[in-house]
Amino acid sequence: MSLQTTYYKTPLGTAKIVGDENGIQSVSVLDEDFSTALEVTNSDIPKCLQDCVTQLNDYFEGKRDHFDLKLNPQGTEFQKKVWQELLNIPFNKTRTYLEQSKALGDVKAIRAVASANGKNPIWIIIPCHRVIGSDGSLTGYAGGIWRKKWLLAHENPVKQQSLF
Numbered sequence: 001m002s003l004q005t006t007y008y009k010t011p012l013g014t015a016k017i018v019g020d021e022n023g024i025q026s027v028s029v030l031d032e033d034f035s036t037a038l039e040v041t042n043s044d045i046p047k048c049l050q051d052c053v054t055q056l057n058d059y060f061e062g063k064r065d066h067f068d069l070k071l072n073p074q075g076t077e078f079q080k081k082v083w084q085e086l087l088n089i090p091f092n093k094t095r096t097y098l099e100q101s102k103a104l105g106d107v108k109a110i111r112a113v114a115s116a117n118g119k120n121p122i123w124i125i126i127p128c129h130r131v132i133g134s135d136g137s138l139t140g141y142a143g144g145i146w147r148k149k150w151l152l153a154h155e156n157p158v159k160q161q162s163l164f
Helices: 047-060 077-086 097-103 107-118 145-155
Strands: 004-010 013-020 023-030
Touching: 004 047, 013 047, 023 047, 077 097, 077 107, 097 107
Parallel strands: none
Antiparallel strands: 004 013, 013 023
16 A cells, blocks of 8 residues: 555644554644645545544644654654654653653764754654753754643643733
8 A cells, every 4th residue: 555645733833644554654744725626524534544633633732732643754773763752752752852861871962963863753652752952952953842831722621811
């Protein structure tokens, strides 16, 4: 079976989802506005991508804090190891690039880990948005820092209330 593609409108832009029976290969966010060009109905979504669309929809509606999908990201063995470790960062938690490097067993690999994070092909589901700078800054996010900030706020169940 060849790769299938569908598009899904999110609060952060249109997501392009690519995969087949072997799993999801990529989920990327597009900066272009496809809202008028795309009127995707559930019957238009390839069967192998339906669970991904459903689970992303649940995530954006605040009904899901983890994903249960077959993933098949394409990359080097090192990149795949880094992406696998990203899956260990719990919902509503962050980890620094240094902590991520330590978890992978090589504190000196921090730049290589950051580079692999930046090449993560499966947006949100492999949660590279949960990795921050050692000083707490929202550094390096391929989808744009504003999206990273939005995702982290979306995952934070404690909404700050005004005292006045």
